Amino acid sequence: MDKSISRRSALQGLIGLPALGAAVLSAGAPARAGSSKAAVKYQGSPKNGQQCSGCRFFKAAKDPKANGTCQIVDGSISPNGWCIAFAKK
Numbered sequence: 534m535d536k537s538i539s540r541r542s543a544l545q546g547l548i549g550l551p552a553l554g555a556a557v558l559s560a561g562a563p564a565r566a567g568s569s570k571a572a573v574k575y576q577g578s579p580k581n582g583q584q585c586s587g588c589r590f591f592k593a594a595k596d597p598k599a600n601g602t603c604q605i606v607d608g609s610i611s612p613n614g615w616c617i618a619f620a621k622k
């Protein structure tokens with residue numbers, strides 16, 4: 534009888550593992566999608582000679598003077614902007 538209970542407990546534990554894994558993955562998804570401007574202290578002007586147009590994460594628009602996008606920061610990004618994640622091209 535005890536073996537039956539422990540086997541059932543073990544099976545219930547195994548059944549719960551995939552659900553836990555799915556919960557962890559779904560909780561982590563928003564963090565991978567992109568950082569908010571606030572989280573990376575984004576500003577619309579250059580800092581110490583660094584700006585988004587010179588950053589490896591910047592994706593310029595067709596018009597280089599227009600706002601583009603960033604691979605790691607959400608939203609419209611000015612080519613003259615800057616954030617703490619700046620990485621020179």
Ligand code: SF4
Pocket residue numbers: 573575584585586588589590591592603604605606610614615616617618619620
């Ligand atoms: S990582 Fe920061 S500095 Fe680089 S393009 Fe994105 S917002 Fe601009």
